[in-house]
Amino acid sequence: MDERGNKRDLVLAPSEYAYMQDVTKGVIKTYTGPTVINPTAQERPVLFNPTTKRFEPCSLEDAVQVGAIAPEGYYLILKNPSVRGDHPSSGGVHPSPDLDVGKKINITGPCNFALWPGQIVKLVKGHHLRSNQYLLVRVYNEDEARRSWGTAVIKPAVEGVSEPTLAAPPDLTVGKLYIIKGTDVSFYIPPTGVGVVPDEQANYVRDALTLERLEYCILVEQNGKKRYERGPQVVFPEPTESFILRDGHRKFRALELNEIQGLHIKVIAPYTEGGHAFKEGDEIFITGKQTAIYFPREEHSLVRYDGKDKHFAVAVPAGEARYVMNRKTGEIRMARGPAMLLPNPVDEVIVRRVLSDKECMVWYPGNDEALQYNRGLRQVMATAPTTRAGVVSEGDYERSQKRPRGAAPSPAQAVAMDQSSVSRDTAAMVGDVLERGSNFNQPRTIVFNTKYEGVPTLNLWVGYAMLVVDKKGHRRVELGPQTVLLEYDESLEILELSTGKPKSTETLLRTVYLRVLNNKVSDICEVETSDHVGVELKYSMRVNFTGEPTKWFEVENYVKFLCDHVRSVLKGTIKKFAIEPFYADAVDIVRDTILGKSKDGGERPGMRFSENGMHVTDVEVLGVEIGDPRIAELLSAAELETMQSHITLSRARRNLEVVREQEGIRQQDAEARSATTAKLATLESADVRARLDVVLAQVAAEIKEHEDRKQAVIARNAASDIGHAAELARRQATADQQLRVEQQTQALRLEALRAEVEAAVARFSAAQPGFSEALLALSSHEALVKIADAMSVQNFVGGKTLTDVLDRVFAGTPLESLTKKLAQRAIPAAGGAAPSNGEPAGKR
Helix, strand or coil: CCHHHHCCCEEECCCEEEEEEECCCCCEEEEECCEEECCCCCEEEEEEECCCCEEEECCCCCCCEECEEECCCEEEEEECCECCCCCCCCCEEEECCCECCCCEEEEECCEEECCCCCCEEEEEECEECCCCEEEEEEECCHHHHHHHHHHCEEEECCCCCCCCCCCCCCCCCCCCEEEEECCCEEEEECCCCEEECCCCCCCCCEECEEECCCEEEEEECCCCCEEEEECCEEECCCCCCEECCECCECEEECEECCCCEEEEEEECCCEEECCEEECCCCEEEEECCCCCEECCCCCEEECCECCECEEECEEECCCCEEEEEECCCCCEEEEECCEEECCCCCCEEEEECCCCHHHHHHHCCCCHHHHHHHHHHHHHHHHCCCCCCCCEEHHHHHHHCCCCCCCCCCHHHHHHHHCCCECCCCCCCCCCCCCCCCCCCCCCCCCCCCCCCCCCEEEECCCEEEEEEECCCCEEEEECCEEEECCCCEEECCEEEEECCCCEEEEEEEECCEECCCEEEEEEEEEECCCCCEEEEEEEEEEEECCCHHHHHCCCCHHHHHHHHHHHHHHHHHCCCCHHHHHHCHHHHHHHHHHCCCCCCCCCCCEEECCCCEEEEEEEEEEEEECCHHHHHHHHHHHHHHHHHHHHHHHHHHHHHHHHHHHHHHHHHHHHHHHHHHHHHHHHHHHHHHHHHHHHHHHHHHHHHHHHHHHHHHHHHHHHHHHHHHHHHHHHHHHHHHHHHHHHHHHHHHHHHHHHHHHHHHHHHHCCCCHHHHHHHHCCHHHHHHHHHHCCHHHHHCCCCHHHHHHHHCCCCCCHHHHHHHHHHHHHHCCCCCCCCCCCHHHC
């Protein structure tokens, strides 16, 4: 036991105090250390219980309490302060003063004091704030808060600023909440009248929300108004705001969109963006083409389908298609592949077509899986709670395929989930991460299994056709090979064909496929000959369809139509034949009846049907059976006898052919031997003739050589005779020519002399008047010389006349004029005689 307890005295150290109550009056006194308490019989130690707000007796040792101590950086919240505002002083006994019960004040450290009886104190550490932290404070005493607002301990967050940065708000009403941000204040102790509100974990300092890029948060006011903030930034809530939490998280990743992804948005408040005004209630579809990164905003509300936010495009491979229904008009269009189909959920929805059992069995004969699938779709259409009566959407089908929790999905359910057009929520990435592994990672692979999700697809083979009709009455014929995709209101024309042999309508084959090339139709026809014998014909016809394709489907049961007409034609034709000639030539008769006879060895025209474009191009007769067995036996016996006769004749012909062959071989052998002998004789004769020809050729060559020599001598002699005769002839011709020239020359000379004499006589006769002058002139010696020269024989022989001689002689003499006159007079005297030298007469 404590020593002071043994002495029944209570020693109080500094900073200690104790309460002693007078049991007779109930008055409580406060003893503060350092001091010694000597309790009397009327005093007892007590403690104040802050929970029950009552004084409880206790032992003397338990009554000792430590005073309220607030170190630097802390503050005390004192409830029920003294009216005087004082505290018990150290080392004394103090009666209890009047307390301001219900009031509390904030006392900033450092401080140390004892508490009056009934007071409650709480030590709180000063609030250190980072830039992303804040305090929520509440005004509990308006007057004290306004009076002591400046006494708050505030350390600015901005360096270099020593003055408080928080001014007193104008509205300091009781209960008013304020935010102290760490971006403004780094240390804060509230003044009296203001208290810091702790959070749910009793922490005074609250963390603000730090948003990185591509992150956002949502804050909601007490009045329900929301505020959207996006990073990067630090978000401080308003005093009446709180963060919206999802799975315990306050911040969320923005939605990344690409061209094949989208969000269905409902506008819940009017706003304007990009020059376009949006009204409340509008619905929009945002894809990655317009917004690659989507941040929610307060005017938007995301329309979620079955807990799915993002819409994905549906891959439509080549040769396939999807039905897309307009939700407002009900019109259904077909989107053909290859394409990435992303319908606008505001106006469009992908639907599936439900086929009836009849359509399944006719369009896809023998496909039980397709039949069961469409039955399931009809059940979904009947039970699914949807506003789209009559069609099954992708969402309706997916909801119908949901399995119980923990159950493994069926293959059809797995396909439906993989092909969903709306994404499911996935874990968002935390921070920027780059991870690389050393193991091989397979590339992302998509497996398409769109067997029943798209438009009903029919693979049309070569040589087949089908008739497609819609509810508007339009018709079109599709020819194979191709893949046919049907619009939502389109169906296929069903053909009902007769079956069996002979063809009848008891069992009809329902199909949508028409074989238009090399179609074979087999039938049995019972006919009767002219002698009333029944015959059963079995035959197979090859049929093609030609002409306008839409006419091919004009006859619903073309098999019955064809067989009935062929039977009628066969019965009418065979009725004209007796059994024996018909049975002997049945194949040709049947073919001629159906196909017609060929002209000029060409092709048969065949049987044509203008009603639907059928053309029978060939017939194969499979059997001809006579109905009456007795007639059949008789014909068989006759045929047997005929066959035996034919066999006997054939055997005789074969024996004859053998004999002919044998004798022919012998004749050929003899002919060959005779030909060999003749050939040898011919060869020997040819050899003798060849040797004789050689000898004769030698003799003929010698004779020819002598003849050639003789002919050569004769030829040389003849050539010499010819040359000599030619030489003699030339000489004779030369002599004759010379003689003729001399004769002509003499004649010419005589003629010239005669002419000259006559001319001279004429001239002399004409020259008588001037003859004396001529004599004088002739007395000149020089003139005489010229005359003699001119009158020489050479000049006469040369053909010059006397006049010319005189002209030349007397030229340049006094007689020149006289000679000219004589010449002029001589011209008419001469009677126009021709000149002898060939010159004109006027020049003489």
